[in-house]
Amino acid sequence: MNSNEYLNKLKSSLTKYFDIELDKELGGRQFSLYGRYYTRNSKYFALRKFEVYSFKINEYVLYHNCNNLDVDYINELKEYIKDNVDNIVIRDSETMSSAITLLISSEEDIDNDTIKSVKKFKFYKSYDWGFKGWVNVKLILVNLKTNQAYSNSLGRREKKRFIFLK
Amino acid sequence: MDNEKVKEFLNNFKLFFQGATDFNRKSQSLLMKESHNEMDDFILLCFGDILGIPIPTSYYSLELLPLIADDLDGWQRRMVSRLYIWGEKWGDFDLDA
């Protein structure tokens, strides 16, 4: 399966709940797919406007294909996230958590130490010790030849979701 | 009190505590909504001609009518409230977002 097919499959799987933009440029990097999911929960008492509390949750999926992956590519990605997290995530006073899924697919095989660095990848940022919410990043790498996915610890539960068999 | 009633009472008791400490009501209602949407599409495929959409195979789905008859008028109301017959439901549009 090549990256175009993967892109279409990814788009159709996300389109139900995500607002999707193709070929979006964010902080100097080009992503072939940008998906945003947003929900607001509130508990009210007696009247709908008497809200006891409310909070918002954001989810972003940033996908691009890259065939020559190596360790510095992953490190460079970490730098990119560090600098650009604030203009990726849209926040307001009620926003609780924002989860960014960095999805990379590669049509070539991936060497072991890249996979190790993906597994070790960690990024967590809280605003005012979590009072104003926080951001978690899941890094998921999909090998299109063997249909295998590697992810950091946070992405473990989700990586199956991004494997599309023929 | 045959054990059928006992089993049913115990199950209700478990459900009571499940309801009291239920923390995944939101995810449960999302799953239920998805399931109801799929069911609405299913009924559309079987009994579309109730809404005036000619379904060539409606003869064969008459057999399912007794099992689906209960929420037919609920289904009709939901179908009418859809933006277009196969598209998202009106409720899915978070207008005040």
Next chain:
Amino acid sequence: MNSLILVLSVIIIFIIAYATYGSYLCKTWGLDPKKQTPAHTMEDGVDYCPAKAPVLLGHHFASIAGAGPIVGPIQAAVFGWLPVMLWIVIGSIFVGGVHDMGALFASVRHDGKSLGEVIHSTMGDTGRKLFSWFAWLTLILVIAAFTAICAGLFVSTPAAGSTSILFIILAIAFGFFVYRKGAGLGVSTVVGVVLLFACIWLGMRFQFTAGFTKSTWVIILVAYITVASVAPVWILLQPRDYLNSFLLYAMIIGAVLGLVILHPTIEAKSFVAFNTGNMNYLFPMLFVTVACGAISGFHALVGSGTTSKQIDNEKDVKLIGYGSMLIEGVLATIAIITATYIATPELGELLSDGGPMNVFATGIGNFMQSFGIPFETGKVFTSLAISAFALTSLDTATRLGRFIFQELFDNRQSADEKANVLTNKYVSTVITAGLGGLLAVMGYAKVWPIFGSANQLLAALALLTLAAYLKKSGKSNKVAVIPTIFMFVVTFAALVLLIIQKSADFATNWILVIIAAILLVLAVVLARFGYKTLTETTEEKIKG
């Protein structure tokens, strides 16, 4: 009389009442299982989605059960346990049950709109302002009552105080790891519960809050609720509620088990006096002190808010409305037993020392001792559970009070007008919590009856709405009219009595007198207003 026999007989009476009177209500009100409930007709998968009856009963019970059914009956035990028991049984069956089931039924028949919305929409603008003032005052009283109760408890058993503080810290840490670090819920729940018992043990070992007096505790509690109700919900409120539920249900199971094993005989006197001094007459005060055990307006607002949108079939209205009230009646009975198996003089002394919570905690501590849990641990565990319960209600009440306060003073026509300072989130919270704290310092015994009467007034209003609705739809509403009149009479009598009683030494509790007076005025106005709008719509409906 052995307590176990008392509880069992109460349960049997309730089952009979459920089958007979409950079904009678269903028939007269015309509850029709074939009719489509709002959960089906307006299903949108967010608010309106049908839920199984037992799950909904559990959810409804969890949202209405508070510290009320525990504090009220114990406080009223001062009149002797027999009148309280009679009121709990009769109240639950004929007044409270009708009220809860009626509120749910009326709401189901109004497309799941909550009673608040029904009252809100039927009253004009002034009515709405009055209703908001009334709600805000009631919430202030709730804050005052529960702060005072907790403060009394923490002073009487310092271990409970220190444990609660440790529990708050545990909740925040739990929230941090599960929410932000993505630790598995299953694993962290186990760790959380283990740490919970570690807190109890630590709290008992180093009672670092031993020296605190009652007023210092009130200040700490007011500060706590101010911060807690302003901080985002995922910091403290949600993780704490999650851990609370384990505490609460462990306590209920422990109490029931202990009661069955120990089945103590009732020592306290069955009847003390019609007037236990200082004009504390049995007639109005008993019915106002025992709020949640027999009837409480608070249920109508909760029940008709979210539960009615999820009723799957009209026959569930009886189970959830009537059933949950009866379960609370049983809970109140257990509470009264924890107080009355001690002889009356000791009861009075315990009551003055730490208030009803202390009595309840001691009682449950003894119950748990019967199956091997050391008394001290049992007592601290129960008081931690009760205070956690009270803190949750405090939190909700403060958030709501702040919101209503903001809305009351938010008379800006357009958005860009400068919001006056009162509508600022922090200012309104401080005012609401501060006023509550001031009242709490007055002492819990003075505040609770006023809160009770405000609550019963709300109940009377709900019953009035139900009576009007039944008349409008051509059904006999004497099942609702009699309780309505009874509740209005009780509330007026109680308020008048309280005003006279409190104005004896006007200097110290002038605030209470003023609040009672405002409530009285509001009661009269709301009753007349409610009656007029509801009967008016009735004629116009029939004419129109």
Next chain:
Amino acid sequence: MNKIVFFGGKGGVGKTTCSASYAVFSAKSGLKTLLVSTDPAHSTSDIFEKKIKNEITNILPNLDAIEISGEKESKIYMDNVKISLKNVVSPVIVKEINKQIDAASISPGTEEAALFDKMIEIITEKNDEYDRIIFDTAPTGHTVRLLTLPELLGAWLDTLIKKRSKSVTLMSMANHHGQTDKKDIDNDEVIKILRKRYEKINKAKKIMMEDKLLSFIFVINAEKLPIDETVKAINILEKYNVLVDGIVVNKILPENMKDDFWKSKKEQEQKYLDIIMETFKGKKIFKLPLLQEDMKSNNIENIADKFSEFN
């Protein structure tokens, strides 16, 4: 000749007489035969002078017959649905649903669909009981649709089963905290019915299409219109890889025609016969003479014998 034989052709070309005589022939040659008549006119009973209702009745040794009518079949089907409606649904809805069923029973496609259902049932169930099943089917268009039906129905049923099981899985996930309970899907009534019908359709498709048990005989007259139509039909059938075995040219005029009118008719017939020979080269072509009087039980025997050369 294959196990299941379809006699196709335009209305009035003598399909019933051909299929009846062929049935007699195959019964006499020792094969246990079932003649299925789907013609609304039910001329088979007239030929054998025996009342053949819509269940299998024996006419001759080794030969059974059945007349299936769409109208009767759909009535039975509708009544079954109405009966099962009684014990499942609240009376208020039953009245409204009955209205729905009555409306459906008079809609155009119903009788045809009921007929197809019965034919498929016969093919799948009676396949082992009889050595040969002969269908005297209605006009060509009808037959072609019958053969393509399994394809259409199969796909439709497949989608329905997928959608229903997705809905049931989601519901069981909601009730079991995210895990699906296999039992919910297996004993779901709707899926059971759909699966039963899906298997029946697949079996029929397998018999008709894959196992090559089915063959087709076209009955035509020596005229222009039947020839063109038959060519078109054969192309369609070949598309669904259905084997068209032979062509029976019926109502051939006797040889020695006297007056001019019939003589010119004879020449014209001969011209068409040559065209037929030409266009249907690969197929077996078999001529049947125009009969003096109607075919009845007494003279069916000698027509049947003619089929021996055909076989």
